[in-house]
Amino acid sequence: MSNPTPSSYKRICVISALLGLAAPALAAPKISAQSIIVNPTQPELNVQVWTNRDASGEGNPTYQIGERISVGLKTNADAYIYLFNVNADGNIDLFFPNRYEDSNYVQAGTRVFPRSGAKYNLSVGGPNGQDKLLAVASTTELSLNDIATFEGQQNFATISVQGQDGLAQALSIVVNPLPDNAWVTDTAFFRVGNVAQTPQPQPTPAAQIQPGQRQDGSFDSAMVDAYARLKGDESLGQATTYAAAWGDGFWQKFNGIGAYGDAALLHANGSSRSYSVHGRLLARYLALAGAENGATRPPSRLGWAAGDEKVIPQNLYGTTGLYGFFQNGALYDSQKYGTFWLTGPVLKSYQGLGGSGSFLGFPTRDQYMLNGAWAADFEGGTIRTVNGVARIYRR
Known part of the structure; x- marks a missing residue:
């Protein structure tokens, strides 16, 4: 993501799927298919982010390289705002705050970036692929010195971490000391170029x-x-x-x-x-x-x-569900908690104990990174990996 000048465009780059990324150890944020990090509670603070072609923030609009783009944001309280994107090649950009803006303390309500009359623009940059924006709102100003620095006279920060995992892990350290209700995140998708969607074979003919x-x-x-x-x-x-x-x-x-x-x-x-x-x-x-x-x-x-897939009978917690087995991992589904993925040593240890029929029960979230290692939470306990070795804990 190149740094713009007053007459140039700020390009928004591609971000890949974010699943199972790092979470803060104390704040214990949840990980989801649609986000990098999400508060584990329902905080009073709320933030929503979207692009100009999808005001709902839930779609996946398409932009071509070079097209202008604007980013909308809404908060229900005054807060410090941080807007990130990650390129498909792993490069990360922080496009707000920047030196074109006086402050990143944003009043409650709706705001568009760049605002009218701003000295910079945002335009879409390559490569083609699936983009994702991350908005972080905090009642306390965050110290991003280990993530972003303004060098010399540049107006946009240089990011020192690489890739979505690196960003999530770095942010987890930043928000770790904060109370759960002091920060919140939201994400939005958009595509760059002609990106294939869910595979759609040819339309059904008249004959069955x-x-x-x-x-x-x-x-x-x-x-x-x-x-x-x-x-x-x-x-x-x-x-x-x-x-x-x-x-x-x-x-x-x-x-x-x-x-x-x-x-x-x-x-x-x-x-x-x-x-x-x-x-x-x-x-x-x-x-x-x-x-x-x-x-x-x-x-x-x-x-x-x-x-x-197999139907899983009622376990000792009274939970039933489904199990799907794949080449590299598994999906476990229950009406009570949802559908979550597990892989690697975590999955092997879990299944070695008897899976959802063991004292661990069903997973209650996706497998995630904790302090640089894989972890998973279940009805009756947790699994943490230390130096590649899984350790199991009862609640």
């Missing part, structure tokens, strides 16, 4: 599509076998799309049956078997892919489905 059927009339035999194995007419329902390429494999979408919800068959390239994913598991899986790579392929933290 068959399981595993490709648009050219051929069939994916692994999907045909999976549909039969799973009694697809009772669990998957009717195909709503052709079997189509996705990343280095294939997928086909189905309308689901009753409470099963929408469904898909996923077939990894080189695998002789195809597996199903339903409902909330499928929705979270595709959301992770969308946030991470624009849904051009499965999310790398999970990979392709490596087994059919």
Whole structure:
């Protein structure tokens, strides 16, 4: 992100999917697919951020490189405001505060950046991809000396950390001493260039599509076998799309049956078997892919489905749910807590104890970084990794 001059544009760069990033040790913020860090409580302070093409802040509008962009922000109380973005290559920009503004203490209400008459503009820069903005609001001025410095006469700060993990970890240290209700964050997405969305095979023709059927009339035999194995007419329902390429494999979408919800068959390239994913598991899986790579392929933290999802009976906490197994991790879903991902040593240790049927119960959030190491929280305890070794704690 280059530093602008009064006559130049400030470019907004690409940010990748932010999942499972670092959280402050004391404030214990939550991590979500839509955010870097989020307060663990419902604080009195609130902040919302959006771009000029999506006032809701919940969409994912598209901009082309070189186009002007403005950023809207709303707070319900006077607060110090910090606006970040992270480039797809890992470069981070802090575009507010800057030396064109007298102060970053913003009064309650709505504000647009840059404001009318400002001596700088914002324009979209490359590379193409999925961008994400992060707004941090705090009732106390934050010390960002370890993150951002103004060098010489430059009007925008130079950022010393690299990548989204680095930003999250650095911010966690900054907000760690603050009370939970003293700071809050919000995020907004926008795309740069022609970024692929959730894979959309060709529209449904008048004739009914068959399981595993490709648009050219051929069939994916692994999907045909999976549909039969799973009694697809009772669990998957009717195909709503052709079997189509996705990343280095294939997928086909189905309308689901009753409470099963929408469904898909996923077939990894080189695998002789195809597996199903339903409902909330499928929705979270595709959301992770969308946030991470624009849904051009499965999310790398999970990979392709490596087994059919399973219903988990009631555990000792009275919680029931679903389990989805993937090449690189797993998704656990419960109505009580939501749908969360686990990977690596955390997942291995969790499953070694018996997973959701153990004293740990279901996960209550996504796996996340804590003090530079992976951690996860559950109904009955926590898992922390120390030097790559998982340690388990009861509540």
